[in-house]
Amino acid sequence: MKNKIKYLLIAAIGVFSILLTTNVHADDWxxxxxxxxxxxxxxQRSGTIDVLSSQIHxxxxxxxxxxxxxxxxxxxxxxxxxxxxxxxxxxxxxxKTHAGSGINVQILDYNGKNNITTIxxxxxxxxxxxxxISDANIYVTSATPIDGSGALAGVYAAFDKNGDHLNENQVxxxxxxxxxxxxxxxxxxxxxxxxxxxLNNAVAQAKSEMAKIGPNITLNQITNIVNEQINNxxxxxxxxxxxxxxxxxxxxxxxxxxxxxxxxxxxQAGKLSSDxxxxxxxxxxxxxxxxxxxxxxxxxxxxxNFFSNLFGNNNQQ
Numbered sequence: 001m002k003n004k005i006k007y008l009l010i011a012a013i014g015v016f017s018i019l020l021t022t023n024v025h026a027d028d029w030x031x032x033x034x035x036x037x038x039x040x041x042x043x044q045r046s047g048t049i050d051v052l053s054s055q056i057h058x059x060x061x062x063x064x065x066x067x068x069x070x071x072x073x074x075x076x077x078x079x080x081x082x083x084x085x086x087x088x089x090x091x092x093x094x095x096k097t098h099a100g101s102g103i104n105v106q107i108l109d110y111n112g113k114n115n116i117t118t119i120x121x122x123x124x125x126x127x128x129x130x131x132x133i134s135d136a137n138i139y140v141t142s143a144t145p146i147d148g149s150g151a152l153a154g155v156y157a158a159f160d161k162n163g164d165h166l167n168e169n170q171v172x173x174x175x176x177x178x179x180x181x182x183x184x185x186x187x188x189x190x191x192x193x194x195x196x197x198x199l200n201n202a203v204a205q206a207k208s209e210m211a212k213i214g215p216n217i218t219l220n221q222i223t224n225i226v227n228e229q230i231n232n233x234x235x236x237x238x239x240x241x242x243x244x245x246x247x248x249x250x251x252x253x254x255x256x257x258x259x260x261x262x263x264x265x266x267x268q269a270g271k272l273s274s275d276x277x278x279x280x281x282x283x284x285x286x287x288x289x290x291x292x293x294x295x296x297x298x299x300x301x302x303x304x305n306f307f308s309n310l311f312g313n314n315n316q317q
Contacts, residue, residue: 040089040091041143074156089150092139094159107140169257177203177254188238202233209229
């Protein structure tokens with residue numbers, strides 16, 4: 001009897017320890033994390049804090065310095081060539097949100113100007129999804145024109161700081177993905193029928209479809225999904241074969257990174273796609289017209305309508 005009580009007591013202590021650790025982890029994320037570029041002047045640092053803190057209801061936040069070493073740690077595995085002396089100006093505020101809320105990214109003006117010159121909000125969102133981030137508000141700004149890589153490295157560092165250690169393979173896949181999507185957007189900038197929202201929505205939808213199949217999805221299946229989503233987003237006359245192959249390659253890297261093993265990945269990808277469409281309703285309202293539907297889908301719809309009208313008329317006679 002005494003031995004049973006002893007074992008029960010040990011088990012109870014073990015459970016209590018796990019719960020205690022979990023609560024500490026949750027408490028950490030009760031406070032948003034602000035990542036600040038180490039190259040900011042005192043005035044720029046103060047201005048950046050003002051811009052980012054305006055998005056939360058109080059001034060209770062953690063500060064995290066982001067320098068060249070941060071860039072080296074999180075971005076160089078994807079092929080970047082940062083050094084410990086690399087400058088960092090772009091900054092971010094990361095706020096964890098309730099389960100199912102998805103990934104929200106806003107790029108904030110600094111003194112009335114968007115100084116993030118290369119990375120778009122939707123590219124940040126897709127990269128965060130691939131890296132394993134879920135349910136978070138991410139605010140990005142810069143006191144000086146810059147591509148925005150420092151802010152993303154800061155996001156990764158913030159999750160590490162709070163015990164959410166991101167898988168290095170996923171972070172690398174996310175970085176390669178963001179670079180590829182940014183390049184494709186720049187190549188098609190100003191081209192009629194193209195927007196960054198369409199491209200990132202196609203990729204987000206592709207990720208959601210890949211997650212339905214699972215981590216053993218084949219190259220052929222990924223290729224079919226990419227073709228389908230390019231058509232669904234009316235990009236078939238914009239995205240060339242070389243760009244399509246690059247999209248396929250980054251999604252193969254997403255598969256190989258282990259991202260699809262995350263049970264929450266499909267839901268987060270679906271939420272991301274929905275948010276992108278909500279944020280660009282004018283664009284997607286134009287896409288979702290009969291003229292822009294996939295040709296085969298149009299034929300199928302016409303067949304369904306034909307039989308529906310045929311049987312409907314018979315029922316009325």
